Amino acid sequence: MNTNSPSSAPLSPRPLSHAAGTRRQVMTARQLREHGVATADAARRCRPGGPWQQLLPGVYLLHAGPPTPEERLQAALLYAGRAPAGRTAVPGQTRGTPAPAAARPPASAPAAAHAEAAAPVPYGDAMITGPAALALHGFAAAPALLALDRIDVLLPRTRRLRSTGLARLVRAHSLPRPDRITGLPVAPVPRALADTVAVLTDAAHVHRLLTEAVRGGHCEAAAVVRELSQARLLGRPHVSDAVDGLIAEGRAMAEGRLYAMVHAHALPAPLWNVDLRLPGGPHLGGVDAYWPDHAVAVEIDARTPRRASHDEAALWSEYARKRETLERLGITVVHVTPRKLRESPQQQAETVRAAMLAAAERAQAAHVVVLPR
CATH class of the missing domain: 3.40.960 (Endonuclease; Chain A)
Known part of the structure; x- marks a missing residue:
């Protein structure tokens, strides 16, 4: 059966029924095909007045109305983390390795729905970074997720994707180990700060973010300075001034903790x-x-x-x-x-x-x- 034909998949394929009312309201074209929904069917559902929306190339929202902040994050991650063209990512498979034929279950098989539901969401190496990551880490000085026009996603420099729509891609030679927040991969605070500061020109905003990182206990000053140095941001005057304050802030807080330690433990x-x-x-x-x-x-x-x-x-x-x-x-x-x-x-x-x-x-x-x- 030709699964690319608009008539080859039912209008409401059974394998998608498990997704109703769950987090899986954002899916890729590949995931939809595994559930029996051909690309042409997905495109028809995304027409004006239709029940679905296409948030990014190859990424679909399975309901009408505005996406939630979490759905926007998922969409950006799915777009950036999708397997390269001609490749299929399966659980436990090394990225970039062709999936064996046995790893592609028939779209009509009920087991495919259960296997897909149990498999990890295919974000690959991608992780949220920048202001969205700081918001997820709980920074008061970061904008709310609803206020962000774009979601920054960190991914390897070798990936050949372009920023588009709500996804802005940030590339790196080496990736940090992501934190997991609400099940999503998120860059650690020092890296998220560096990616945020890289596009900021407001010295006061930079100062607020760096100060909150240390005062809020998110990370140590040395880790922030190291990340900013590696990103070659310390040559910018407004960043350098903020770092001077950050170092003094971190030093003062460490001294305060040393005083407290001596007194609290009766030294x-x-x-x-x-x-x-x-x-x-x-x-x-x-x-x-x-x-x-x-x-x-x-x-x-x-x-x-x-x-x-x-x-x-x-x-x-x-x-x-x-x-x-x-x-x-x-x-x-x-x-x-x-x-x-x-x-x-x-x-x-x-x-x-x-x-x-x-x-x-x-x-x-x-x-x-x-x-x-």
């Missing part, structure tokens, strides 16, 4: 934000907290390289060199990250306490001069 009061120096000798470096009676120092590792990746290596080398110098003098240095201070303060406090208890078993540390920083 002895340290000397805060001090420089260490050998008597009459060279400067050894600054630390965020120092317990002179135990020769234990805490340093917040908040490296935020502003340029290429070699800057991060240089920053790490500086951290390591300072730590080695202090430990040769008998001072134990405990490195904590802003993320660990936020997610596991008790564990960090136990690490500091263990270093203090071990001080009694160590040789006496060299005398150092402690100066306010």
Whole structure:
């Protein structure tokens, strides 16, 4: 039977009945064909006054009226994530590999409907990014999904698709691991921020987004700066100014969490934000907290390289060199990250306490001069 003929599929094919009242109100032409709906039938249903709509090339909305925000997201993902022409994506198959004939069940078989319903939605490597992703992550400074004219979708640079309609395609050499929000693949906050900032010119808006990322606990400042650097956005003055504020914001929040950790877990009061120096000798470096009676120092590792990746290596080398110098003098240095201070303060406090208890078993540390920083 010729499934491309308008008369080959019933007007209301039975395999689609399971979709009524479910999330699967957005389907691709391939999915419809698997349910017995030929392309010509789908086109006829999308005529003015018809029961369906074509949201994007090869992507159909199976009801009249405006699509919901979730349906628009699904449509953009289905358009960007569809298999290349002449290929069919099946569960467990590597993208780009031709599907075996046995993987294509007859459209009229009832089992096809159940198999399609159980299979993961074929979004492939595509994921929501940009303002829509920030809205899904709960950013107050991001526009509402209903207010977005276009949905940004991140996909591999090798895919040969064009932005069209409500879908704006953003390409990348390498893709991050997506978060899952309401079942949809969504770019992590740092990547979504970079893709959003790339098209913004309002310095105040950029500042609000970056500040909310850190204050809202979505991610650390270093992760945002790293993503902006890789996207080559730090050369833009309004982005660079916002990043300066972001770094200061992230540093202040990490210091606040360190203060809270010390008090909440009843650690002895340290000397805060001090420089260490050998008597009459060279400067050894600054630390965020120092317990002179135990020769234990805490340093917040908040490296935020502003340029290429070699800057991060240089920053790490500086951290390591300072730590080695202090430990040769008998001072134990405990490195904590802003993320660990936020997610596991008790564990960090136990690490500091263990270093203090071990001080009694160590040789006496060299005398150092402690100066306010």
